[in-house]
Amino acid sequence: MAFTKNMMHAAITACYETPPKPMFTSHDTNTTWDREPTDSEIHSACLSYRHDYGIMEPSEQATLFQEAKLWYEAWRKEIAERK
Numbered sequence: 001m002a003f004t005k006n007m008m009h010a011a012i013t014a015c016y017e018t019p020p021k022p023m024f025t026s027h028d029t030n031t032t033w034d035r036e037p038t039d040s041e042i043h044s045a046c047l048s049y050r051h052d053y054g055i056m057e058p059s060e061q062a063t064l065f066q067e068a069k070l071w072y073e074a075w076r077k078e079i080a081e082r083k
Contacts, residue, residue, distance in 0.1 A: 042068050 037045070046064050047053045053061060 037072055042072070 042065060043053075046061070046068050049068070050056070050064060053064065056064070
């Protein structure tokens, strides 16, 4: 699979974005999620999880991307319930 123009544009744009603020803050044992992850962060997490993510078929990437978002929600709820 070759990189498309949109994929290249997204990669270049991501390099020049203002760095996002931390996703969560921790004060002693209280952890709060301050924001949702950006699409760039989700794609990065997918690439960390599956090193072949960048060469997967678009439908496989979309499936993994959605799964990563679901895992984020699950972790966020678990951490919030610890309070």
